[in-house]
Structure formats: structure tokens, C-alpha cells
Amino acid sequence: MIQKILIANRGEIALRIVRACRELGIKTLAVYSEADVQSLHVQLADEAICIGGPKSSDSYLRADRIISAAEIADVDAIHPGYGFLSENAKFAEQCESCNIKFIGPKSKSIKMMGDKSVAKDTVRKAGVPTVPGSDGPVENETEAVKIARKVGYPVIIKAVAGGGGRGMRIAHNDISFAKEYHVARNEAEKAFGNGAVYIEKYIEKPRHIEFQILADSHGKILHLGERDCSVQRRHQKLIEESPSPFLTPDLRKKMGKSAIRAASAAEYENAGTIEFLVDAKGNYYFIEMNTRIQVEHPVTEEVTGIDLIKQQIRVANGEKLGFDQGDIKFEKHAIECRINAEDPARNFAPSPGTIGLYYAPGGHGVRVDSHVYSGYVIPPHYDSMIGKLIAFGSNRKTALERMYRALSEYLIRGIKTTIPLHKAIMSDPVFIEGKATTAYMEEFMSRTPPDLFS
Numbered sequence: 001m002i003q004k005i006l007i008a009n010r011g012e013i014a015l016r017i018v019r020a021c022r023e024l025g026i027k028t029l030a031v032y033s034e035a036d037v038q039s040l041h042v043q044l045a046d047e048a049i050c051i052g053g054p055k056s057s058d059s060y061l062r063a064d065r066i067i068s069a070a071e072i073a074d075v076d077a078i079h080p081g082y083g084f085l086s087e088n089a090k091f092a093e094q095c096e097s098c099n100i101k102f103i104g105p106k107s108k109s110i111k112m113m114g115d116k117s118v119a120k121d122t123v124r125k126a127g128v129p130t131v132p133g134s135d136g137p138v139e140n141e142t143e144a145v146k147i148a149r150k151v152g153y154p155v156i157i158k159a160v161a162g163g164g165g166r167g168m169r170i171a172h173n174d175i176s177f178a179k180e181y182h183v184a185r186n187e188a189e190k191a192f193g194n195g196a197v198y199i200e201k202y203i204e205k206p207r208h209i210e211f212q213i214l215a216d217s218h219g220k221i222l223h224l225g226e227r228d229c230s231v232q233r234r235h236q237k238l239i240e241e242s243p244s245p246f247l248t249p250d251l252r253k254k255m256g257k258s259a260i261r262a263a264s265a266a267e268y269e270n271a272g273t274i275e276f277l278v279d280a281k282g283n284y285y286f287i288e289m290n291t292r293i294q295v296e297h298p299v300t301e302e303v304t305g306i307d308l309i310k311q312q313i314r315v316a317n318g319e320k321l322g323f324d325q326g327d328i329k330f331e332k333h334a335i336e337c338r339i340n341a342e343d344p345a346r347n348f349a350p351s352p353g354t355i356g357l358y359y360a361p362g363g364h365g366v367r368v369d370s371h372v373y374s375g376y377v378i379p380p381h382y383d384s385m386i387g388k389l390i391a392f393g394s395n396r397k398t399a400l401e402r403m404y405r406a407l408s409e410y411l412i413r414g415i416k417t418t419i420p421l422h423k424a425i426m427s428d429p430v431f432i433e434g435k436a437t438t439a440y441m442e443e444f445m446s447r448t449p450p451d452l453f454s
């Protein structure tokens with residue numbers, strides 16, 4: 001039985017895990033960097049251990065120090081959250097070999113899905129549609145150009161080890177391909193220590209629609225519906241909602257089945273996400289699987305009423321999922337806006353610093369997941385997300401109206417945030433009509449005067 005969990009993360013997700021553990025009666029240990037002493041998760045956890053300096057490479061990425069902390073504090077399990085070590089198969093293996101439960105899938109599944117080209121190959125063999133492209137990584141530039149021509153321009157060059165939208169370049173012809181190929185390889189080498197890239201057909205103006213998977217260690221794999229994450233900037237999600245305004249019941253059913261097939265091909269256990277691109281005609285293609293909890297998981301929680309973090313812990317505890325596919329009801333519409341400490345009017349320049357006044361919205365159908373408060377100092381060392389605002393209701397219109405209302409109440413003084421940008425999007429007819437594709441943000445920014453979101 002899991003009685004104490006080490007949270008190998010920071011920020012809002014660490015706080016989210018502390019909260020789930022509290023409700024389950026499980027003790028928590030926060031590990032933190034010197035820059036995070038003031039963070040809410042450190043203050044609310046039962047115990048806290050400082051594991052190093054502000055840089056992630058000196059703290060949140062130090063598997064050795066995290067495992068030592070786990071041993072000192074005698075925890076039963078480690079929850080990795082998202083980012084940092086959450087998709088590091090070696091770390092999962094280290095936990096397993098130290099007899100500490102890693103709250104996530106088996107290291108074997110992480111490895112299989114962590115290499116994007118192996119992942120594509122695995123799910124394709126299981127009968128799930130994938131984007132046409134190279135069979136695995138490309139060996140050299142000559143071979144790469146040949147494949148790009150065969151696939152047909154435009155193509156996208158992607159890092160095998162990719163994540164967070166990095167190491168991805170688009171090429172429209174042989175000339176731009178030669179340049180982008182090298183840029184992608186260098187970027188991938190720098191970001192992931194692995195320069196291997198593969199090639200895919202670039203799907204024009206698709207939607208990004210992903211399915212939430214939940215699987216136990218007894219062979220049951222279910223999906224908890226989809227999230228439409230088409231509103232992205234530089235391949236990074238900004239807004240997510242469920243259900244997708246684009247999917248028909250038929251397509252939802254087909255994609256849900258494909259998602260489960262993909263997860264079983266990975267012999268998956270715990271929570272995970274199958275990501276697809278969907279073109280205007282409703283053709284869908286697997287792009288990758290994330291073998292961890294996602295930032296946008298609250299959207300699914302509010303639609304289904306299922307607490308995903310608690311389910312992750314129960315699955316790690318060896319329990320069976322207490323429901324079947326048919327028991328999952330999709331009764332609400334939910335939407336999430338990522339609140340980033342960035343200035344949208346100045347090309348999203350990071351805006352770290354001290355938060356003056358902080359007042360979070362509330363009321364019917366509103367949820368805020370955030371670790372910040374009045375007087376909190378945002379460290380410059382980590383990503384810029386300082387919170388997530390989720391609004392939900394019985395239909396899309398209500399959820400959107402509520403989101404606008406909640407954004408208008410949200411006060412964060414002293415720094416710039418993405419709140420005014422989200423308000424402008426919530427009032428934009430293209431978004432309101434549910435027509436946003438992954439090309440939406442660029443188009444929206446080009447036609448909207450910056451003073452509207454400064």
C-alpha cells in the first residue's frame with residue numbers, strides 16, 4: 001500500500017498532487033530547488049527536502065538526489081508530474097530497482113513511446129493511422145531529400161526525441177529542406193542530446209485532438225474522451241477544451257478505439273495521452289503518445305468527474321479500475337486557458353518578477369490550478385506557466401461565457417500575463433464558432449492590434 005509519495009516536480013502540478021494525496025490520506029514529500037522555497041507546494045506538503053540549486057539540471061533533473069531523498073524519507077512511490085523526469089525511462093527503471101513505485105507506466109512503455117519514430121511504427125502495426133513519412137529516422141541528407149520528395153512537400157522534420165515543440169522544422173521545397181534539415185538536427189542535438197530526425201508530411205491547418213487513456217495493471221484500458229488543443233503558438237498549447245467542437249459522434253468513436261489500440265500496442269499502464277492530427281475531411285493520424293499526466297488533464301476531469309491523479313495513484317497501487325468504458329459519462333463542456341508570465345504584446349517575452357496583488361476568480365463552474373499568491377516571486381529558471389484557469393458548464397456556450405467572466409475577474413499585478421490575450425480569443429468569432437485549427441494563433445495575431453491584449 002502506498003502511504004507516502006515523493007513529488008518529483010514543482011509549480012502547479014506539484015500542488016495538484018499534494019491535494020490529491022491529502023484527500024486520499026497519503027503523506028507527501030516535496031523536493032525543491034533553492035529557487036522554490038516560497039512555492040505553495042513546498043509549504044503544503046507534509047515534508048520538504050531541498051535537492052539543489054535553481055537550475056533544473058542541479059535539482060529537478062537530478063535523479064540521484066531525488067532517489068536519495070526518497071530513501072531518506074522512506075517513501076513508497078514517486079509521482080513525476082509532467083516535464084522533468086516524467087518521461088525518462090532510466091529514472092523509472094531506477095525507481096523500480098530501488099523498490100520505489102514510479103507512478104506511471106513501465107519503463108519499457110516509456111522507452112517505446114519516447115522514441116517518436118518507434119512509437120509511430122508500433123501503432124501503425126497495430127492498425128492505427130499515422131502521418132505518411134519516413135520509416136524511422138533518416139540516415140543522411142541525401143536520403144532525407146529523397147524521402148521528402150517522395151512524401152511530397154510541404155514536409156515537417158521532427159526530432160525522434162522531440163518534445164515541447166522543439167526540433168521541428170517545416171520545408172516547402174528542396175532548397176528550404178537542405179537548410180531546415182540541419183537546423184532541426186542541431187536543435188534536437190542541443191535540446192535532447194540526440195540529433196536523430198524523421199520526416200512527415202506536413203498536414204495543412206489540422207486540428208490537434210488527443211485522447212486521454214487510463215489503464216490498470218490488470219489489462220483494462222479505457223479512454224476518457226478527447227481534448228481539442230488546436231490553439232497553439234509555436235507548437236505549444238495555449239487553450240484546450242473538451243469535447244472538441246469538430247468531432248462527430250462517429251469520428252469520436254473511431255478515434256477512441258484507435259487510441260485504445262495504440263495504448264495496448266505499448267502495453268500501457270496508468271494515465272497517458274494519444275495525440276492525433278485531424279484534417280478538414282476528418283482523416284486522423286497518430287503523431288505521438290505522452291506517457292505521463294498532461295498539463296491539460298483538468299479539462300477531462302471536469303467533463304467526466306474522474307480525478308486522474310487519484311486514479312494514477314490507485315493504478316500504481318495495483319488496484320483495478322472501478323468502472324468500464326460504458327460507465328464514463330461525458331456530461332459537461334470544459335475549457336482551459338494557460339496563464340503564462342509572458343507579455344503577448346511583446347512577442348511573448350518572459351515576464352518573471354514579483355506578483356503584487358493576486359486575486360483568483362471563483363464562482364460556479366470555475367477552477368484555478370496555481371501555485372502562486374500575492375507576493376510570490378516567479379523564478380526565471382523554469383517555464384513561464386504560472387497557472388491554469390478552467391471553466392466548465394453544461395454546454396460550450398456556457399463554458400466560454402464563464403471563461404470570459406472568470407478571466408475578467410482574474411487579477412495578477414506586477415507582471416505581464418496571457419490573461420488579456422485569452423480574453424481577446426474568447427471574444428473572437430472564429431474561436432467562438434469552433435473553427436480554430438493549429439494555424440489559428442498566427443492568423444489571429446496578425447489581424448489583432450497588440451493593444452487589445454497588453
Ligand code: ADP
Nearest residue numbers: 162163164165166200201202203208235287438
Ligand atoms: P512535441 O512532442 O514537440 O509537442 P508533437 O509531435 O506533439 O511535438 O507536435 C506538436 C504540434 O506540432 C502538433 O500539435 C501540430 O500543431 C504540429 N505538428 C506536428 N506534426 C505535424 C504534421 N505532420 N503536420 C502538421 N503539423 C504538425
